[in-house]
Amino acid sequence: MNKSFKIITMSATALLALSFAGQQMASAAAFKDLNNVQDKEKIIALQNSGLIKGVSEDRFAPYLSISAAEGVQLIVNAFGLNLDTIRFVKAPLATDYFKNANDSAWYAQALIIAGVHGLDLPADLKPGEKLTREQFTYQVIDAMEAKGQLPMIKPVVVEYKDQDQVKVEYSGSLQRALSYGVLKLDANGKLNPKQEITRAEAAVAISNALSYLKAHQAPETAAGEVLTAEEAVQFIKDAAGPEAGLQIKIAPAGSMTRESFTYLLIHTLQTSGQLPMIKLNPVDIADDDQIDILHSGAIQTAIALKITALDGDGNFKPQDGITRNDAAAMVTRVHEILDAKTNQ
Known part of the structure; x- marks a missing residue:
């Protein structure tokens, strides 16, 4: 059985456990060999x-x-x-x-x-x-x-x-x-x-x-702001992990729709064998006519697994841009599903 895990590394404010040479040395004392060093x-x-x-x-x-x-x-x-x-x-x-x-x-x-x-x-x-x-x-x-x-x-x-x-x-x-x-x-x-x-x-x-x-520093993306394609792909990579081998050619500065993000997320998880097999009972989507037929299966899967949901009027809004809030919520749900699968 594959096991999920997390590696934690030091942040920019944490002490390096290693010098440049990878040796563990103390650094509390002032360096005495910098007298003639520029800057x-x-x-x-x-x-x-x-x-x-x-x-x-x-x-x-x-x-x-x-x-x-x-x-x-x-x-x-x-x-x-x-x-x-x-x-x-x-x-x-x-x-x-x-x-x-x-x-x-x-x-x-x-x-x-x-x-x-x-x-x-x-x-x-x-x-x-x-x-x-x-x-x-x-x-x-x-x-x-x-x-x-x-x-x-x-x-x-x-x-x-x-x-x-x-x-x-x-x-x-x-x-x-x-x-x-x-x-x-x-x-x-x-x-x-x-x-x-x-x-x-x-x-x-x-x-x-x-x-x-x-x-x-560029201002941080607001939670409700539409992600660029590059940012959206990073969310998918974070959800699926490097083993999924995600390969997507994108215009980094362009935006990504809810439809494209959902399809790429589900497709990546399925092709890497990470999603559980489920029997789909398709739901009615009010704006289904706006969804590419090639993407409808992935969207139905995402709805069935509660990775995404329709709005109060039964719309998926496929052509809306994917926001940071929506992407983060979907990735969190994916982690819950994968963790549950691993612990079975």
């Missing part, structure tokens, strides 16, 4: 907020390079990514997302969280490989924009001397990093994209990213 006050602020630790009680080792696993751990914790609201049919493994990972390593949970949240990391990520400035910056911007739901901006293009050294797929993110103030050029007007990023540089980049998010 040391930002590193100290992160230490005081519990977001970073040193390699020893009083040493931060600012000039050491960080590995891919260390970078993911830092990003996951800094942006408060976790699995608190996600239900899994079976326990995920780091190797489900990253083939070169070690499922028993200190970084395994961080890689699982990154994978579940869809951070743009290579499937062949090598945990111990050192990160370059362009790689880490790209990953920070990816997580930052996903977390903050930032408005699209047209960055002022910044020319820098070693622009020809930047990997093409990273160039847009690096330009936005410069616009956001996450990254700065050196005194010679260079970005040094291929240079290994140090602990100090990574910490400062995270500090700058968090400061930008705080100043430019």
Whole structure:
């Protein structure tokens, strides 16, 4: 029998159990090796907020390079990514997302969280490989924009001397990093994209990213506001879990109707074998003529399982946009059904 479970990770305000190197060290004492480090006050602020630790009680080792696993751990914790609201049919493994990972390593949970949240990391990520400035910056911007739901901006293009050294797929993110103030050029007007990023540089980049998010956070979606298609799909993923293998091509900024959301939710749960078999007794829907016949079975199933309901006039209102309240209520009901099935 498959068992449901929940993994809880630390929020952005919780203490990291690990330093960048994954070692458990104390961080109460002030770091004594930051005297000549640029932006040391930002590193100290992160230490005081519990977001970073040193390699020893009083040493931060600012000039050491960080590995891919260390970078993911830092990003996951800094942006408060976790699995608190996600239900899994079976326990995920780091190797489900990253083939070169070690499922028993200190970084395994961080890689699982990154994978579940869809951070743009290579499937062949090598945990111990050192990160370059362009790689880490790209990953920070990816997580930052996903977390903050930032408005699209047209960055002022910044020319820098070693622009020809930047990997093409990273160039847009690096330009936005410069616009956001996450990254700065050196005194010679260079970005040094291929240079290994140090602990100090990574910490400062995270500090700058968090400061930008705080100043430019998009307003939260009101409970009754219609969700974008991207937000609606995330609700479905949260309900079904990553094992469902949801693959939907959408226009992220577009809205999603009640009909489409209900169909996708039920279809995803059925094709992944998570919904119980039931004998349907179709109900009369007053506005049934507005429902695509291909979606009617899924909607009838949702009504039968009390995942959704008709209004007082017997209407489903299929073409109305799905709201955050409605989506959350449907997902909560799905969790109740799946939990009951698991405990049988």
